Amino acid sequence: MTDPVTLDGEAKIGEFDEKRAENAVRELLIAVGENPDREGLQETPARVARAYREILAGLRQTPEEVLTTTFDLGHDEMVLVKDIEIVSLCEHHLLPFHGVAHVGYIPAESGKITGLSKLARLVDVFARRPQVQERLTTQVADSLMRILDARGAIVVIEAEHMCMSVRGIRKPGAKTTTSAVRGQLRDPATRSEAMSLIMAR
Numbered sequence: 001m002t003d004p005v006t007l008d009g010e011a012k013i014g015e016f017d018e019k020r021a022e023n024a025v026r027e028l029l030i031a032v033g034e035n036p037d038r039e040g041l042q043e044t045p046a047r048v049a050r051a052y053r054e055i056l057a058g059l060r061q062t063p064e065e066v067l068t069t070t071f072d073l074g075h076d077e078m079v080l081v082k083d084i085e086i087v088s089l090c091e092h093h094l095l096p097f098h099g100v101a102h103v104g105y106i107p108a109e110s111g112k113i114t115g116l117s118k119l120a121r122l123v124d125v126f127a128r129r130p131q132v133q134e135r136l137t138t139q140v141a142d143s144l145m146r147i148l149d150a151r152g153a154i155v156v157i158e159a160e161h162m163c164m165s166v167r168g169i170r171k172p173g174a175k176t177t178t179s180a181v182r183g184q185l186r187d188p189a190t191r192s193e194a195m196s197l198i199m200a201r
């Protein structure tokens, strides 16, 4: 197995060990009192391993990889993509949290901008890891600043956590909102313009 490395977005984590994941799921089925050899469960460890590989694909991607396409359009005002669907995995319970991300930035003075789809890809790089919502929000904003030399960035995420709806406190429908605001978007007027665009339905 490859050595694990940090989750700072700059380094890649080790390979996905499918066999090990399968064995762990089989063990979990036994631990909860199930029979992993009964007909309906025989393929389950392999299916679950594949599902985790997909849901956690961001562990093997870096934000630099997805923000490579840049154009110089000379556009130097805010670009905002709203309602990007996200599904992530809460690192405390390994249960999903899902909702939407709104991602905006003010391009570098050079006018260096990226493709719109790349903003959604960037969100996925960090969402597809074991996460807490606050860190997911921060990592997206910091990547825009660092990689695009953006003059400002704003990321707002609204999500429902399955760990709060299906277990524990059991409050389905409760939504958590987190934001990260960087650079020129911290200026009150610019920030409030961005927030009203984000909140407009």
Ligand SMILES: Nc1nc2c(ncn2[C@@H]2O[C@H](COP(=O)(O)OP(=O)(O)OP(=O)(O)O)[C@@H](O)[C@H]2O)c(=O)[nH]1
Residues within 6 Å of the ligand: 090, 091, 092, 131, 132, 133, 134, 161, 163, 164, 168, 169
């Ligand atoms: N700040 C933050 N907390 C989270 C996130 N996802 C889950 N949590 C919380 O992490 C906490 C873990 O608390 P613990 O007391 O260690 O675990 P627990 O006994 O399962 O907690 P309960 O959910 O209250 O039953 C809970 O309050 C969760 O709601 C997240 O993205 N951000």
Ligand SMILES: [Zn+2]
Residues within 6 Å of the ligand: 090, 091, 092, 093, 094, 095, 161, 163, 164
């Ligand atoms: Zn949780």
